[in-house]
Amino acid sequence: MPKDNRNLTYEEASQRLEAIVQRLEQEELSLDEALDLFEEAVILANYCRKTLSAAEQRLSVLLEKEDGRLLLEPFSLSEE
Structure with a gap:
């Protein structure tokens, strides 16, 4: 990311x-300005x-099975 970001x-x-x-x-931008902004946008998007x-990985739910083993399951907002 650029220094200020x-x-x-x-x-x-x-x-x-x-x-x-x-x-x-x-805005009507020069090619150089547009390219600089596009480059910053790609960095920000990444x-x-x-x-x-x-954040999605952190929301994974760690469940303990009956035998004491731990099972990592993806977090889901939908009720099944």
Whole structure:
């Protein structure tokens, strides 16, 4: 990530990504400006994807079986 984006939270990165998309869609930018923004957007999108993936893994539920073994199951919001 660019130096000024290194300590962003997921929410901040997501907001910055949205702002970049709006600029790319609404403003007439030079090719260099557009490429710089696109590069930052790709970095931010990857950061957000990795952050969401890590959060999903943390939401995995650890269940203890009757015999004492532990079973890792994916977290699901749907009721089955």
